Amino acid sequence: MFLAEGDPAGALGELAGVLDGAVPLICDVTRIESLLVGALAHDELGDRRAASQATERALALAEPERVILPFAMTGSRQLLKALPRHETAHAALLADILDVLHGSSLTAKEQAASPQTAALSPSELRVLRFLPTNLSRPEIASELSVSVNTVNTHIRNIYTKLQSSDRSSAVQRARELRLLSARLTR
Numbered sequence: 307m308f309l310a311e312g313d314p315a316g317a318l319g320e321l322a323g324v325l326d327g328a329v330p331l332i333c334d335v336t337r338i339e340s341l342l343v344g345a346l347a348h349d350e351l352g353d354r355r356a357a358s359q360a361t362e363r364a365l366a367l368a369e370p371e372r373v374i375l376p377f378a379m380t381g382s383r384q385l386l387k388a389l390p391r392h393e394t395a396h397a398a399l400l401a402d403i404l405d406v407l408h409g410s411s412l413t414a415k416e417q418a419a420s421p422q423t424a425a426l427s428p429s430e431l432r433v434l435r436f437l438p439t440n441l442s443r444p445e446i447a448s449e450l451s452v453s454v455n456t457v458n459t460h461i462r463n464i465y466t467k468l469q470s471s472d473r474s475s476a477v478q479r480a481r482e483l484r485l486l487s488a489r490l491t492r
Contacts, residue, residue, distance in 0.1 A: 314347035321347075325360075338364045339376040345385050354388075361385050365396035374403050383407045391439040397449065398435035405438075405486050425467050426485070433460040434485060438477050 323329035324340040331337050345360035364376070377386065386404055391397045426434065436446045447457045461473075468483075470476040480486050 314350040317347040318344060318351075334367045334371075335373060335376055338367050338373060339380055341367070342376055342380040342382045342385070346380065346382065349385060349388075357385060358389055358393075361389055362394060362396070365394065365399055368403075369396050369399050372399060372402070374406050377403050378407060392441055392445060395449075397439040397441060398432075401435065401438040402486065405481070426464065427460075429456075430460045430464050430467070431485070433457055434464055434476075434480055437461075437464075437473055437480070438486060 318325075321340050321344050324331065324337065325344050331340075341360045341364040345357045345364065348354075348356035348360060361382070364382075368374070368376070377383075383404070386400060386407070389400060391400065394400055432450060433446060436449065441449065443457050443461070444454050447454045450457070461476075464480075465471065465476055468476050468479040470479050477486070
């Protein structure tokens with residue numbers, strides 16, 4: 307309400323107990339939503355660092371269950387787009403959320419694994435999730451705790467299986483096949 311009325315400082319004041327943990331919450335979704343509203347308020351106040359920190363905390367809470375709804379409910383798309391992919395520990399989740407916020411989603415019928423999904427190994431799917439993030443191959447290797455050679459092998463296999471010749475075409479093909487959607491990350 308305070309944000310809608312142009313009072314980001316008031317919004318932060320109302321959220322203070324939730325953000326500092328003084329107010330107990332039953333579910334993480336509410337805490338994620340509160341962090342995102344706080345991030346939006348910090349952003350409106352011009353505090354980009356605090357906005358990024360709150361967004362990163364929300365991503366950390368969302369990561370285990372791959373929660374996306376609070377990001378859509380709070381209109382956090384601009385916050386997420388401003389978060390540098392190479393600086394977040396949740397680059398793959400961030401890419402998935404942005405995909406969903408851009409309109410990529412799965413219907414119940416599409417959630418069944420396609421033949422192309424089955425063709426990619428779980429390790430290849432993990433590497434594939436990092437391709438839209440623009441992380442370098444060494445950075446992807448570091449995130450996954452594998453060698454750069456392993457990442458290179460997986461990327462070669464991904465290119466072959468998706469019939470693409472470069473990273474951008476592999477990402478485009480993966481999006482067409484719904485391989486980058488949040489539901490298939492488990």
